[in-house]
Amino acid sequence: MKLIIVNDYDKASEWAAKYIRNRITKFSPGPDKYFTLGLPTGSTPLGCYKKLIEFYKKGEISFQYVKTFNMDEYVGLPRDHPESYHSFMWNNFFKHIDIRAENAHILDGNAADLPQECQAFEDKIKSAGGIELFVGGIGPDGHIAFNEPGSSLVSRTRVKTLAMDTILANARFFDGDLSKVPTMALTVGVGTVMDAREVMILITGAHKAFALYKAIEEGVNHMWTVSAFQQHPQTIFVCDEDATQELRVKTVKYFKGMMHYHNTLVDQ
Amino acid sequence: MPSNKSVSDAPITQFINCRILRDHKIQREDLWVREGKILDPEKLFFDEQGFADQRIDCNNKIIAPGFIDVQINGGYGVDFSQASSDISGGVSLVGKKILEHGVTSFCPTLVTSPPSVYHQVIPQIKVQNGGPHGAGVIGVHLEGPFISEEKRGAHPPKFLRSFKAGGVADLMETYGPLDNVAVVTLAPELENSGPVIQELARRGITVSVGHSMADLSQAEEAVIQGASFITHLFNAMLPFHHRDPGVVGLLTSEKVSQGRRVFYGMIADGIHTHPAALRIAHRAHPTGLVLVTDAVTAMGLPAGRHTLGQQEIDIQGLHAYVAGTNTLSGSIATMDMCVRHFRQATGCSVEDALEAASLRPAELLRLNHRKGTLDFNTDADFVVLDDALVVQETYIAGEQVWKK
Numbered sequence: 001m002k003l004i005i006v007n008d009y010d011k012a013s014e015w016a017a018k019y020i021r022n023r024i025t026k027f028s029p030g031p032d033k034y035f036t037l038g039l040p041t042g043s044t045p046l047g048c049y050k051k052l053i054e055f056y057k058k059g060e061i062s063f064q065y066v067k068t069f070n071m072d073e074y075v076g077l078p079r080d081h082p083e084s085y086h087s088f089m090w091n092n093f094f095k096h097i098d099i100r101a102e103n104a105h106i107l108d109g110n111a112a113d114l115p116q117e118c119q120a121f122e123d124k125i126k127s128a129g130g131i132e133l134f135v136g137g138i139g140p141d142g143h144i145a146f147n148e149p150g151s152s153l154v155s156r157t158r159v160k161t162l163a164m165d166t167i168l169a170n171a172r173f174f175d176g177d178l179s180k181v182p183t184m185a186l187t188v189g190v191g192t193v194m195d196a197r198e199v200m201i202l203i204t205g206a207h208k209a210f211a212l213y214k215a216i217e218e219g220v221n222h223m224w225t226v227s228a229f230q231q232h233p234q235t236i237f238v239c240d241e242d243a244t245q246e247l248r249v250k251t252v253k254y255f256k257g258m259m260h261y262h263n264t265l266v267d268q
Numbered sequence: 269m270p271s272n273k274s275v276s277d278a279p280i281t282q283f284i285n286c287r288i289l290r291d292h293k294i295q296r297e298d299l300w301v302r303e304g305k306i307l308d309p310e311k312l313f314f315d316e317q318g319f320a321d322q323r324i325d326c327n328n329k330i331i332a333p334g335f336i337d338v339q340i341n342g343g344y345g346v347d348f349s350q351a352s353s354d355i356s357g358g359v360s361l362v363g364k365k366i367l368e369h370g371v372t373s374f375c376p377t378l379v380t381s382p383p384s385v386y387h388q389v390i391p392q393i394k395v396q397n398g399g400p401h402g403a404g405v406i407g408v409h410l411e412g413p414f415i416s417e418e419k420r421g422a423h424p425p426k427f428l429r430s431f432k433a434g435g436v437a438d439l440m441e442t443y444g445p446l447d448n449v450a451v452v453t454l455a456p457e458l459e460n461s462g463p464v465i466q467e468l469a470r471r472g473i474t475v476s477v478g479h480s481m482a483d484l485s486q487a488e489e490a491v492i493q494g495a496s497f498i499t500h501l502f503n504a505m506l507p508f509h510h511r512d513p514g515v516v517g518l519l520t521s522e523k524v525s526q527g528r529r530v531f532y533g534m535i536a537d538g539i540h541t542h543p544a545a546l547r548i549a550h551r552a553h554p555t556g557l558v559l560v561t562d563a564v565t566a567m568g569l570p571a572g573r574h575t576l577g578q579q580e581i582d583i584q585g586l587h588a589y590v591a592g593t594n595t596l597s598g599s600i601a602t603m604d605m606c607v608r609h610f611r612q613a614t615g616c617s618v619e620d621a622l623e624a625a626s627l628r629p630a631e632l633l634r635l636n637h638r639k640g641t642l643d644f645n646t647d648a649d650f651v652v653l654d655d656a657l658v659v660q661e662t663y664i665a666g667e668q669v670w671k672k
Contacts (some may be wrong), residue, residue, distance in 0.1 A: 079314060090310045095298070101317035 001229070002236040003216065003255040005244055009204045012240045013047025016135070016202055018234070018266035020052060021061045023133050023198075029065035034103070036067045036125070038134030038193065040145070041085045044202050045137055046092060053096040060268070063099040067128050069121070070106040071136065071145035071193075074182035075159065077109060082138075083173045084109075086247035107186040118157040118186055125192070136206055138203055141165065142211040142224035146187035153220070153228040155189030170199070190228050198234040201226060206242040213246035278303045280312070282320035282668060286652075289332040289622055290642045299331055302649040304665030308644040326652060329660060330618070333626035333640050334372025334649035335603045338451060338633065339409055339499070339533055339560035341377045343567035345574070348376045348393070351385045355392040363402030365568055367670035369602040370625075370651035370659040373404040373639060375450050377562075380412030380423035387444040395448055398627075398649065398664040406633060407450025407473075410443060413497060414464070415479035419504045422598065423479065431460035436467045449473055450633060453499040455480035456490035469494025474633055476533075477515055484517035491524055493550040497632055498532035500562055502537045502545050519553040531632040533560040534624075536610035537601030539586060543613035550614045558632055559606045559625045563597030564588070604659045610655065621657065 006012050020037070029035040039045075055061045073085045079098060080087060086106055094104055105124055111117035117153040136144050147155060149164045162170075167181050192197060203212045214236065215225040221227050229235040244252050283299040290297065300307040300320065312318040342348045344365050346358035359376050366374065376393050378386070390408055398404030412420075413429045420428060431438045438460075443449070452468055453476040454461060468475045477490050478499025483506070487495075498505075498515055506514035513520075518530045535541055535548060536559055550557055561567070566574060566581055566588040572584050574592055580591035588600045601609075604623055611621035630640020638646050648666035649660050660671040 080310065084313055087310070090313060094313065095309060100319060101313045104313075 001216065001232075002258075002262060003251075004236060004238045005215045005252060005256055005259065006238070006240060008240050008242075010047060012202060012204050012238050013045075014046045014051050015266055016045075016082055016200060017051030017055065018134045018268075019200065019238075020048070020133065020135065021055050021268060022132050022268070024061060024063075024066060027132065031223070034065050034067045034128065036069065036128045036131045036133075037141065038069050038071065038137055038188075038196055039089070039130045040071050040137045040202075041088045042137050043137065044204060045074060048135070048202065049093045053093070056097045063097045063103075066099060067103045068099065068105060069125055069128075069188075072185050072187035073107040073109040075109040075114065075184035075186060077182050078166075079108075079110065083170075105267045109182075109186055114159045115116060116187060118159065121157045121186075121188070121194065125195075131196035133198045133200060134193050135200045135202070136193065136226075138201060138208065138215070138226045139166075140207050140211055142214050142226045144190065144201070144226045144228075147190050147225040149225065151190060151222060151225050153195075153222050153225065156190040156191050157186065157188045160185050190225050194228060194232055198236070199229055199232055200236045200238060201229065203237060203239040203243045205240070207244055208239075208243050209245040209247075212237070212239055217247060217251060220265050273305070276303060279321040280307065280318060281322045281324060282309070283324050283326050283331060284658055286326035286329055286331050288642055289330070289619060289626075290618055292623065294330060294619055299359075299642065299650070301666035304648055304667075306642055306646055306648050310410075330622075330655070330657075331642070332370075332622040332648050332653060333630075333642055334403075334651055334662065334664065335370045335559075335607070335625040336633075336640060337366070337371050337374040337561050337563075337603050337625075337628040338406075338497075338558060338629050339377050339411070340366070340374055340563045340567075341379060341598070342565045343563050345565060345569060347565045348389070349378045349381050349385065351381075351388045353429075355389050356394070359405065360402055363398070363405065366403050366603070367662045367664075368659065369604045369627055370607075370653070370662055371403050371603050372398050372649035372651075372662065372664050372669075373406050375406050375409040375410055377409040380415065380420070380427045382427050383442045383444075385412070386442060390444060390446075390448055395450075397536045398669070399457055400664075400667065401668045402669075404576065404649075406635070408448050409451040409453070412447060412452040412479065413442065414438070414452075414458055414461070415504075416457065416481045418481055419455070419479045419506075421479060421504045430458050431464055435460035435464040436461070438569040439464055439467070445530065446471060446473065453497075455482065456493075456495065457482045457486045463489065465490055465493040469496075472634075477518070480515055480609050481506060482515055483512050484514055484521065487492070487515045487518050488521055488523040491518065491521075491528070491530055496528070496530060497642040498530065499561065500535055500540070501532040501549055502541060503535070504669055519549060519556065526596040529631075530555055531556045531558050531628060533558050533562075534610070535560060535562045535599050535601065536606040536613065537561070537586065537599050538609045538613070539596065539601075540599055545608065547614050550616060550620075554616070554620060555628070557624045558628045559603065559610060561601045561603055561606060562599045563601060566597065567602065569600075573632055604657070608657050618657070622653075 269385040476497035
């Protein structure tokens with residue numbers, strides 16, 4: 001595991017975006033060799049997307065031969081609803097870059113047969129050759145995608161009923177009206193993300209500090225699903241100073257001591 | 269083909285690197301066009317997995333909806349009110365030339381004329397879509413002859429008429445078939461105007477109050493009957509008076525019921541309306557302001573002396589005078605000039621200035637579901653402007669019809 005500690009949110013976003021840029025570039029994707037990228041939604045990755053768009057506009061990167069797979073989507077929310085993850089991805093990323101629609105995969109929360117949609121998503125990942133780099137964020141309770149506390153650590157893509165905490169937290173995006181908040185979602189499983197060849201988790205802000213502590217300093221535990229990645233051979237946590245507040249000084253010092261090397265990973 | 273053939277295989281154009289006027293804001297957004305309509309790229313992406321066939325770099329320019337001029341009497345030597353042998357040729361000439369001013373649709377306007385002229389001219393000014401041949405014709409604007417003698421302005425008095433036969437009959441007798449008519453300006457204080465206004469409104473024709481001695485209550489009555497526009501506010505009406513604000517009072521009238529809006533035309537050429545008056549109107553009722561040129565025959569002609577019909581005129585700068593006098597012979601303003609002057613004189617936002625020439629006239633004519641905006645699925649009629657609001661390019665139905 002690598003733990004990248006930088007000063008603030010902007011620096012963390014930039015670091016993550018540069019890392020993605022370099023991974024794609026070194027992979028040298030082409031018509032017969034697509035780079036497969038797993039993507040999150042939410043406020044944490046916004047800065048990273050902005051940076052990637054900037055790199056695209058400067059001509060440093062192209063998404064022409066990149067296939068993306070998003071982590072999750074609400075069930076029953078119209079696709080063009082401003083809070084749908086389709087809208088999020090379109091407005092914050094896809095419309096700004098050169099990705100082709102047929103290469104951008106997002107679960108369809110309005111599919112007639114939801115379990116079948118989930119299975120099809122797993123199949124699509126498999127036929128794309130698996131995911132090269134899965135980028136994720138986490139919730140303050142340590143959930144990755146919609147794999148909330150108690151989710152199986154070997155779970156696959158499936159229909160998930162949302163925890164009341166999550167529904168309450170989401171109400172602010174739906175005029176504060178609980179009845180409008182979706183109560184179910186489709187989500188990749190912890191196992192689905194674990195299958196990626198590399199996983200990068202972004203964790204920023206003091207409110208995520210306890211989750212980061214649970215993720216890396218305590219044992220693997222399905223009540224903190226992100227902790228599963230302790231068992232993954234290639235995981236990078238990218239965090240800001242605020243998110244390290246619950247870590248031991250020893251841990252922080254150890255990883256900061258390696259930043260001189262880790263930073264070479266994002267050199268152009 | 270990139271697009272889903274089950275929907276359409278027509279080519280898709282993406283205008284990039286531009287700022288577009290949408291939802292009353294200039295915003296950094298691309299504009300997508302297919303089959304002459306503005307396309308929702310998100311739907312294209314997710315539903316059709318489509319993408320653009322062609323990308324046009326706008327170099328950071330502004331894209332606004334095409335301008336709509338609801339009052340233009342002619343230009344480039346053409347007078348729409350003259351029953352010449354080639355009326356449609358004259359309309360076509362002006363329609364083509366005003367593309368340069370960003371005008372993509374217009375209402376050729378006839379001033380007070382004898383019935384024979386209406387019967388001859390109106391059927392020849394066909395409602396038609398715009399294109400490389402010129403701006404679209406929305407319909408004719410008939411300004412007169414049912415107007416006030418005192419406030420007739422330059423309209424010839426001998427052709428003025430009243431509704432002496434009861435109203436609707438006078439209308440039909442004077443104009444003939446109304447199929448090509450979009451707007452009628454009349455004076456509501458004329459006896460029997462009520463049924464006329466109702467009948468016109470019933471037919472979907474916009475009724476405008478103008479060239480009128482009406483007091484406020486008469487003007488309000490006209491609005492209740494169905495009138496929705498004021499022809500060149502302040503001009504050819506009673507001046508504003510604080511105990512009877514007259515037609516001008518409609519801007520803040522409480523009798524105009526909820527959900528209805530009175531629009532008013534403004535000649536923002538810096539000559540026909542004082543900037544202070546422009547500001548008063550705009551601040552009192554910003555969402556009703558419709559920029560009109562009210563341009564006459566001399567618009568578009570070079571400086572110097574011209575013979576137009578029976579009249580000699582001198583063009584000096586932005587003024588057109590009856591030759592040898594100081595009498596103004598009408599507006600020679602162009603729409604793009606009016607937009608710039610309006611913005612500068614009122615200090616309004618760029619958005620307001622552009623919408624006064626596009627969204628507002630479209631709303632007035634109830635065409636805003638397909639014109640006057642850059643909303644998805646509306647007609648791709650638009651102008652490309654620089655930051656000084658100088659028109660660089662004009663598009664109709666997604667096709668470039670003029671370029672600077």
